Amino acid sequence: MTVQGKKIQVWGVGTARTMRVHWMLHELKLPYETISIKARSGETQSITYLDINPKGKIPTLVHEKFVLSEGFAILRYLSNLVGHPKKDSFQLSLEGQAIYDEWASFILMELDATSLYVIRRHRDLEEIYGRSSEAVNSAEKYFERMLVTRCREVDFTDYVWGDRFSEIDILFTTVLDWAHFAGIKLEDKFVRYARRMHSRPAYQRAYDVNYT
Ligand SMILES: N[C@@H](CCC(=O)N[C@@H](CS)C(=O)NCC(=O)O)C(=O)O
Numbered sequence: 001m002t003v004q005g006k007k008i009q010v011w012g013v014g015t016a017r018t019m020r021v022h023w024m025l026h027e028l029k030l031p032y033e034t035i036s037i038k039a040r041s042g043e044t045q046s047i048t049y050l051d052i053n054p055k056g057k058i059p060t061l062v063h064e065k066f067v068l069s070e071g072f073a074i075l076r077y078l079s080n081l082v083g084h085p086k087k088d089s090f091q092l093s094l095e096g097q098a099i100y101d102e103w104a105s106f107i108l109m110e111l112d113a114t115s116l117y118v119i120r121r122h123r124d125l126e127e128i129y130g131r132s133s134e135a136v137n138s139a140e141k142y143f144e145r146m147l148v149t150r151c152r153e154v155d156f157t158d159y160v161w162g163d164r165f166s167e168i169d170i171l172f173t174t175v176l177d178w179a180h181f182a183g184i185k186l187e188d189k190f191v192r193y194a195r196r197m198h199s200r201p202a203y204q205r206a207y208d209v210n211y212t
Pocket of ligand 1: 015057070
């Protein structure tokens, strides 16, 4: 069970952020071991885990001696490691790569960190971060405004970036799943797009690992 002669381990299950890493590994058909620690279970604060990732956050990837945290960095590392998913000419162009960076920043900053994680912190995790219905309400409105304005011109009948599946589809689908779970009503085009992504065998296998 090695990749380039080195064993891959993933620490962390149970959240949209850990799902991203499991999904990528299944898309790439890379063998790996899962260490099923969960957020806020105390497991992320064990001495063993803090030695690996002092931030005490999941997911973390360990590829033999190389340790990497931050889900998006892990997706990029895995894709570069095996040269997959293959890119089309737009995706390889200077402008295409700039658009990739734009999508990644937008999804991670505006949709994930600034909106969904604020809702999670101040509604579902109020015992840790404090309850604030003002913060939750404005984060919901912000999420909807960002999604609608950035995505107005895109029909999502294919992939988000270029003509091929990429890390951006993993980020976008997991954010849509999270929004749905948080009770945000999504336009039909997003629901249809997410359903198509959910039908990918790699998504389903990763879902089983991550959520059961
Ligand atoms: N920026 C990090 C965020 C990771 C993160 O916040 N993970 C949460 C779960 S979604 C966590 O590990 N919380 C640790 C804990 O609360 O025990 C990423 O995208 O990978």
